[in-house]
Amino acid sequence: DPYADDPVRHPALKVNSQRPFNAEPPPELLTENYITPNPIFFTRNHLPVPNLDPVTYRLRIVGPRGQSLSLSLDDLYQFPKHEITVTLQCAGNRRSEMSQLKEVRGLEWSIGAISTARWAGARLCDVLAKAGHQFCETEAHVCFEGLDSDPTGTAYGASIPLSRAMDPEAEVLLAYEMNGQPLPRDHGFPVRVVVPGVVGARHVKWLGKVSVEPEESYSHWQRRDYKGFSPSVDWDTVDFDSAPSIQELPVQSAITEPKDGEMVESGEVTVKGYAWSGGGRAVIRVDVSLDGGLTWQVAELDREEQRPRKAWAWRLWQLQAPVPAGKKELNIVCKAVDDSYNVQPDTVAPIWNLRGVLSNAWHRVHVRVAP
Ligand code: MTE
Numbered sequence: 191d192p193y194a195d196d197p198v199r200h201p202a203l204k205v206n207s208q209r210p211f212n213a214e215p216p217p218e219l220l221t222e223n224y225i226t227p228n229p230i231f232f233t234r235n236h237l238p239v240p241n242l243d244p245v246t247y248r249l250r251i252v253g254p255r256g257q258s259l260s261l262s263l264d265d266l267y268q269f270p271k272h273e274i275t276v277t278l279q280c281a282g283n284r285r286s287e288m289s290q291l292k293e294v295r296g297l298e299w300s301i302g303a304i305s306t307a308r309w310a311g312a313r314l315c316d317v318l319a320k321a322g323h324q325f326c327e328t329e330a331h332v333c334f335e336g337l338d339s340d341p342t343g344t345a346y347g348a349s350i351p352l353s354r355a356m357d358p359e360a361e362v363l364l365a366y367e368m369n370g371q372p373l374p375r376d377h378g379f380p381v382r383v384v385v386p387g388v389v390g391a392r393h394v395k396w397l398g399k400v401s402v403e404p405e406e407s408y409s410h411w412q413r414r415d416y417k418g419f420s421p422s423v424d425w426d427t428v429d430f431d432s433a434p435s436i437q438e439l440p441v442q443s444a445i446t447e448p449k450d451g452e453m454v455e456s457g458e459v460t461v462k463g464y465a466w467s468g469g470g471r472a473v474i475r476v477d478v479s480l481d482g483g484l485t486w487q488v489a490e491l492d493r494e495e496q497r498p499r500k501a502w503a504w505r506l507w508q509l510q511a512p513v514p515a516g517k518k519e520l521n522i523v524c525k526a527v528d529d530s531y532n533v534q535p536d537t538v539a540p541i542w543n544l545r546g547v548l549s550n551a552w553h554r555v556h557v558r559v560a561p
Pocket residue numbers: 231232233234235236237278279280281335336337338346347376377378389390391392393394395396
């Protein structure tokens with residue numbers, strides 16, 4: 191069993207797959223804290239978790255002309271330490287709502303394939319500069335390879351455009367700390383990539399190699415997965431080369447309390463949730479409806495700092511509202527707006543796609559009101 195050496199996990203996690211391990215925190219724990227505690231941070235593994243020795247660990251950096259650098263953990267600690275709060279979301283978050291409409295291929299994530307941490311590490315731009323890389327090529331990519339691999343020896347891999355990697359304002363990290371601790375094994379010990387504002391799939395864990403290439407990564411997960419398609423495309427007609435790889439994610443929000451099917455007290459209801467947008471776009475508003483979207487109220491957003499163009503982390507929100515007299519049930523809905531005034535689509539059907547990615551329709555929760 192290649193998974194026999196996987197780490198022990200927190201019992202509160204909702205497991206979507208045991209081997210490889212994929213799990214999400216239950217909604218009520220997800221928004222209990224702005225910073226997700228490491229043990230309940232969602233986990234998305236494609237392969238067994240490698241067991242790496244921090245003493246012998248080396249990160250290989252390969253430049254555009256093949257020149258290479260081998261960095262130990264101590265070498266990485268010599269770069270200026272950069273610390274930022276970043277929300278990581280899997281492209282498959284909320285996939286289960288898509289598969290309710292029509293079958294999709296993928297893990298049945300509910301609303302918890304998203305979490306937030308303080309990440310610390312070296313900036314990728316500093317490390318690439320040290321490797322002798324000056325930003326010149328415009329059509330280049332930075333490819334990442336993990337040290338996890340399948341039985342044929344193929345490693346997990348992904349890439350981002352070089353322009354993002356070299357932009358100090360994009361704050362791409364080679365992270366060695368998560369919430370003040372060394373990275374837990376499930377989250378990439380000893381080093382992972384953190385690409386703020388970008389889909390989780392590019393945040394390569396157990397990082398073994400970074401290379402500057404003229405093309406995107408040839409990895410399955412860059413080229414044959416994590417892309418969006420029209421609802422009309424099926425597995426017979428799909429042409430993965432025709433769509434760009436997902437990088438920045440669209441605006442997203444979900445209700446974490448109350449839960450679907452719950453009974454709420456009459457009088458007053460408290461609705462809680464999260465909202466986030468990709469590319470550093472800040473969430474400026476969350477609208478909540480108690481009547482399926484006929485009328486709306488504006489939720490209260492947390493006061494966490496949102497830097498312009500660098501709003502990498504989610505906002506938690508809540509709404510306390512009277513339950514309209516005589517109501518026996520509530521159809522609670524939320525939708526977020528980001529600072530480009532991007533909004534979420536009202537239903538799943540027009541954004542349904544065969545892989546069930548980019549699922550960001552209005553989130554809906556149905557509850558009964560206690561008599
Ligand atoms: N990196 C490696 N090496 N192997 C993986 O399976 N999964 C990716 C990404 N990085 C993955 C990886 C995907 S799809 C996601 S959503 C995030 O890691 C999940 O990060 P987390 O498990 O720390 O939440």
